[in-house]
Each structure stands twice: as structure tokens, then as C-alpha cells.
Amino acid sequence: MxxxxxxxxNSFYCSCERVFDPSIAKRPVIVLSNNDGCAVARTAEAKVLGIGMGEPYFKIRDLCRDNDVAVFSSNYTLxxxxxxxxxxxxxxxxxxxxxxxxxxxxxxxxxxxxxxxxxxxxxxxxxxxxxxxxxxxxxxxxxxxxxxxxxxxxxxxxxxxxxxxxxxxxxxxxxxxxxxxxxxxxxxxxxxxxxxxxxxxxxxxxxxxxxxxxxxxxxxxxxxxxxxxQGVSCLPLEDVPPQRKGCAVTRSFGTPVADLAVMLEAVAAYAMRAGEKLRRHGLEATHLAVFMHTSRFNHRDRPHSAQTTVHFPEATNDTFDLISAAQRGGRKIFKDGHRYAKAGIIMNDLVAARSQLRPLFEARDRDRSERLMTALDAVNAKFGRGTLLPASVGIKRDWQTKFDRRSPRYTTNIKELPIASAR
Structure with missing residues (x-):
């Protein structure tokens, strides 16, 4: 049988925070969503206070302060x-x-x-x-x-x-x-x-x-x-994950984006991240969709939402191909006079890398592209993500999602290791 x-x-995100900070072991703890928007994880003590799942932080800020609630930004790396x-x-x-x-x-x-x-x-x-x-x-x-x-x-x-x-x-x-x-x-x-x-x-x-x-x-x-x-097993264990059919990189901006150049930086950064994901899973994209929209909650700004799809001549996971397509799509749908709150890259109908026949007269050097991506990934794996990156993703990136309350990445960043004090 x-x-x-x-x-x-149990309360996994909160428990991860408690592992590295014993001072909050008995305190109520909550973890917030991107841009510190709403509560996405709560300990039992926080639930007793009436903090609901998805509760906007601005509504419970005073409650958290008055009850000594430990509040963290999401630390997905940890x-x-x-x-x-x-x-x-x-x-x-x-x-x-x-x-x-x-x-x-x-x-x-x-x-x-x-x-x-x-x-x-x-x-x-x-x-x-x-x-x-x-x-x-x-x-x-x-x-x-x-x-x-x-x-x-x-x-x-x-x-x-x-x-x-x-x-x-x-x-x-x-x-x-x-x-x-x-x-x-x-x-x-x-x-x-x-x-x-x-x-x-x-x-x-x-x-x-x-x-x-x-x-x-x-x-x-x-x-x-x-x-x-009734005890009849119909769902087998999937110990080998099925091939992904889609991949998405979407983010809410830390500050609204109203400038095309800034938006193109953002979608380029998302395309770069999407390329990393594709290569890690041995997949390629045949097309890429770009979307952007204004905030549904800010009624002072004119609403605007748009999406477009860019098709590739052949399936690819090359970061530069993805960035080029993402920026073409971004230019097409961006409208001046709007303050965008979120944008993203979506890729569906993914295929296994090198599973499609090459065109007889190939427009690009696929072998060179693969060597370049392998070298790029190797450097970033050894020295940290973002060590090497295309200039098109920008440097300052004021648009990035805010994590003002993020704890250190204790287990993956040598500069953020826990500090031990001997007394």
C-alpha cells in the first residue's frame, strides 16, 4: 500500500528570520511582500493580534509598533x-x-x-x-x-x-x-x-x-x-520535476516609472534575469511578452495597461537576444504621461535547448552565443550575481523593488555572515 x-x-519565512535572530524568538513576526506592501507570512503570535494574510502594512503599522512586532522585508535569497x-x-x-x-x-x-x-x-x-x-x-x-x-x-x-x-x-x-x-x-x-x-x-x-x-x-x-x-492513490510522486512550460520575471517598482529610458532599463534587467532562469533549466524561448501597467490604487494618475509579444526567428536563451526583444516591446507599448507601477517579462511555450532544427542559413553564431552565455554565468556564479552584466540594465536603478527591512543574506553572501560575539 x-x-x-x-x-x-511552520510560518516558513518568519521561521527563517528567527533562526538567525534569537532576540525575536518569542516576539510576533511578520514578513512583507515586495515593496513592503502587505503581510505574506505571520507567526502564531502575529495572528493572535489580528494581523491577516495580505493585510496592507500601512493599515497595521501602528498595531505592529504598539505590540513590538518584528517586521521584515522578504529575503528570498535566504x-x-x-x-x-x-x-x-x-x-x-x-x-x-x-x-x-x-x-x-x-x-x-x-x-x-x-x-x-x-x-x-x-x-x-x-x-x-x-x-x-x-x-x-x-x-x-x-x-x-x-x-x-x-x-x-x-x-x-x-x-x-x-x-x-x-x-x-x-x-x-x-x-x-x-x-x-x-x-x-x-x-x-x-x-x-x-x-x-x-x-x-x-x-x-x-x-x-x-x-x-x-x-x-x-x-x-x-x-x-x-x-x-477514499484512500485510492491517483497522484504519483513527481520526484523528477516536469519541464517548465513558462517563465516570468515581474516586479513592482520601488518608485513609479514615467521615463522611457528608465523603463527600458527595467525590462532589460528582467530579460537578463529571465535568461539566467532559462539557461539554468536548459530551456529556450520562442517568444517573449512584455507588459506594464499603472497602479490600480492610485486614482490621481491616469490608468494605463498594455502588453505586446515579440517572436524570435529561432528559439533562444541568449541574454542579449532577450534584452533586445524586451526593449523593442517596451518601446512599442510605453506611453508618455503615465506613471507605471509594475512591468514584467512573460515567456510561454518554452522548448528544450537545442531541441529545434537550426535554419540552413543561420543569422547568428549559436556556438559563439552559447560560449558567451556559459562564460557570463560562470563569472556571476563565482563572484556573485551582477558581477558581469549588460550596460543596458543600468547602474543606479532607482526603480528597483524596495526591501527597506530586509535581513542579511546570512547563508549566501560572505559580506553578510552572522556576527558571533564571545564574552
Whole structure:
């Protein structure tokens, strides 16, 4: 019988901040979105204060000050590195690991005896805490949907000690009947309303309906969800990530952009970052879309939103090709007299590098392009991102997203290592 575990970090972004700053271990902590806009992570102490997910920071600034809340800008470099450390531990405990998100991973537990699975979860949780300082919860079940449901139960019920095993039918039925159907993985708000209208209010109610009825109500996804709740595994572990179909680099500006030259710098920088992503995953783009828009919340500025697509003669991941296309698109849609709040690069229908036939009379030297990109990536990997970059991305970059409250990149930047004091 198959068995899965879902392990995730509790208030992951906030926990990463606490690992390197013991002074905030007992304080409420929140992490803000880009440009320090709204709360995207909150510790339990912050939730008790009434700070909601997505709450704009300007609305809770006084509340945070009055209650000694530790407030941080997002530090994605730190969070990504800590996530990699967690998954390195998971791979020592299970040969098959699927990274579901930055703070969640599925593990294959099929080879572990049923009577040992809860102890396995507790040992894994303890090891992660000891080696990284990150608190976690573990959910165990015969399907991925039930493992995710068990993880939710473990989080919401402190008496379980952070681990919930729902491999046994009796335990499964008990918890499914206590929790609303909207908490089931794959049941969105619209589906929840539809199910409530039919008297299907709990996860247990959903598990007891006929799978064919679920297909009629909620499509094949709903049928699969019901089967998974019944203990029939329909979702295999994806330990080898599928090839990406798209790539996007989008940012809100630190200050509104009203000048074409500044906008072209920004889209060039986004295209450069997109090229790095493509090459890291062995992919190429056949076309590139550029978009920009003004703020929806600033009613003093005239609204404007535009997008255009630029096609390449042949698939590419060359930074200079991407920048050229991005700037052509940017010039086409930029309108004077507007103050833009956000712009970005979107690439869909990606293909594997060198998977397409070369034109007989190729306009560019592909081999030279690949050597140049390899050298560029190697220098930036060795000496730090941005060591070598095209002049078109600018130097001052006042438009960049603001992270005024960002903590140091403790684990990846030698200039920002934690300071130890001996007394």
C-alpha cells in the first residue's frame, strides 16, 4: 500500500528570520511582500493580534509598533537557501522527494512499516529542527491528498505534537468528519460553495460521495480528489520535476516609472534575469511578452495597461537576444504621461535547448552565443550575481523593488555572515 508524507515549515519565512535572530524568538513576526506592501507570512503570535494574510502594512503599522512586532522585508535569497537545506535533509531520509513549494515537500514512505511511520515523522521533524532551526509539521497518508490533509490537522491541533498519521481508516474518518470541505486540497472557493449548497459540508461528506458524481459536479479533478480521500492513490510522486512550460520575471517598482529610458532599463534587467532562469533549466524561448501597467490604487494618475509579444526567428536563451526583444516591446507599448507601477517579462511555450532544427542559413553564431552565455554565468556564479552584466540594465536603478527591512543574506553572501560575539 502506498504511503506519503507531506512536511512543511511552520510560518516558513518568519521561521527563517528567527533562526538567525534569537532576540525575536518569542516576539510576533511578520514578513512583507515586495515593496513592503502587505503581510505574506505571520507567526502564531502575529495572528493572535489580528494581523491577516495580505493585510496592507500601512493599515497595521501602528498595531505592529504598539505590540513590538518584528517586521521584515522578504529575503528570498535566504528563504530559497534554507529551503534547499531542508530538501537535502529529506533526501537523506527518503529516496523519493517531490518539492511542492518553497516550504512543502512530499516524501515516499511506502517502504516504511505502518507501525513505524509516526515515529519516522517525529524523528524527521526533530532532525530538521536540530539541523536547521526550522519548526515543521508532518502529515502522513495513503495518498498525497490525505497526506496534505493530515498536515493541516497536525498544524491546527497542538496536542498531536506536529505529526498526524491518517493511514488507518478509523483515524481518517474521525478527522475527515471534523473539518470543513474547503480545507481539502483541490477544493477551491467556488467548489466549496457548490458543495455546501448540496449539503456536502465536511471533508468526510465529500469522501463518501460517489466518484462519478464528483466528476459531474467538479470535473475530473473532483473525481480524483474523492478517490484520494477514499484512500485510492491517483497522484504519483513527481520526484523528477516536469519541464517548465513558462517563465516570468515581474516586479513592482520601488518608485513609479514615467521615463522611457528608465523603463527600458527595467525590462532589460528582467530579460537578463529571465535568461539566467532559462539557461539554468536548459530551456529556450520562442517568444517573449512584455507588459506594464499603472497602479490600480492610485486614482490621481491616469490608468494605463498594455502588453505586446515579440517572436524570435529561432528559439533562444541568449541574454542579449532577450534584452533586445524586451526593449523593442517596451518601446512599442510605453506611453508618455503615465506613471507605471509594475512591468514584467512573460515567456510561454518554452522548448528544450537545442531541441529545434537550426535554419540552413543561420543569422547568428549559436556556438559563439552559447560560449558567451556559459562564460557570463560562470563569472556571476563565482563572484556573485551582477558581477558581469549588460550596460543596458543600468547602474543606479532607482526603480528597483524596495526591501527597506530586509535581513542579511546570512547563508549566501560572505559580506553578510552572522556576527558571533564571545564574552
Amino acid at each position: 502506498t504511503s506519503f508524507a507531506l512536511i512543511d515549515g 528563504y530559497g537557501d534554507m529551503s534547499a537545506r531542508l530538501n537535502a535533509i529529506y533526501r537523506q531520509w527518503s529516496p523519493d522527494v517531490e518539492i511542492y513549494s518553497i516550504d512543502e515537500s512530499f516524501l515516499n514512505m511506502t517502504d516504511i512499516r505502518p507501525e513505524d511511520r509516526e515515529a519516522f515523522g517525529r524523528d524527521l521533524r526533530s532532525t530538521v529542527q536540530q539541523w536547521t532551526g526550522i519548526p515543521t509539521c508532518v502529515g502522513i497518508g495513503p495518498t498525497k491528498t490525505l497526506a496534505k490533509f493530515a498536515n493541516h490537522v497536525a498544524k491546527k491541533n497542538a496536542e498531536l505534537g506536529g505529526v498526524c498519521d491518517l493511514t488507518q481508516p478509523a483515524a481518517r474518518r474521525s478527522w475527515l468528519d471534523r473539518i470543513e470541505v474547503g480545507e481539502v486540497w483541490g477544493v477551491g472557493a467556488a467548489s466549496e460553495r457548490k458543495l455546501f449548497g448540496l449539503g456536502i459540508e465536511t471533508a468526510g461528506d465529500l469522501a463518501r460521495i460517489d466518484a462519478r458524481l464528483a466528476r459531474n459536479l467538479l470535473s475530473v479533478v473532483g473525481e480524483r480528489t474523492v478517490l484520494e480521500l
